[in-house]
Amino acid sequence: MALTGIFLISFLVVHVGINACIWANDGGEMFNKAAHFMGSMIVIRIIEVGLFVGFFIHIIQGLVLEVQNRGKRGIAYAVSYGNRGSTWYSRSMGLLGTILLIFLIIHWKHFWIPSRFTGVEETVIDGKPVHDLYVLMKDTFANLWVVVLYVVACISLAYHLLHGFLSAFRTLGLSNHRYIHLVRGLGVGFSIIVPLAFAMMPVSMYLGWVS
Ligand code: HEM
8 A cells, every 4th residue: 555655646746736837827828738748648648557557456455454454353442542542534544535536536527538538628739739628627617516526535635645645654664763753744744735736726716816
């Protein structure tokens, strides 16, 4: 889970970086260019297959782990330590992951399926026709319920990462006493900044902060 988790974390860095181009406020030109550049590279297309395999393995491993954890203890603890023993989100990784999976299925239907299969409106950049994913984003986030769904998913992502980031580095033995503060600091920073940036995308579009 640690390896697939870190792989998915690295995907989030690229994804949030490309999407952040919407804030260039240039009618989506920079964002459409960046998305087109990524989509047209063969290496990226190969990595995309790896990404879906990564998601699949991570989800299956998560399910197996959840079932194993529940099965290990036949009798419940006599005293529950609640939040003194562990955080609520570390005990809810399965639930948070399930919310993210539901979000991902809806998210793929919004963007990935039109982009790869059913078609997206086109715009011309540097004389070449490219997918107008910016207009697709604007249309998608014109609906308040979709914006709320994305914000809820980003909050789930933040808590999922808050536990997952540190946990992954612990599993790999990289958060020993020398590095624990650094890894913890990086984990908390990443888990707040990346989901917040993602959440601000639908919000900015809905409120007309980008044009
Ligand atoms: C909340 C703001 C988000 C926006 C506006 C957004 C936008 C997009 C867009 C436009 C695409 C299509 C790219 C293309 O086909 O060229 C896409 C694909 C994708 N997104 Fe997002 N995304 C967001 C958040 C997320 C999050 C939080 C995750 C993961 C937890 C995620 C995972 C994916 C995946 C796996 C794909 C398909 C992979 C690919 O195209 O290579 N997205 N997203």
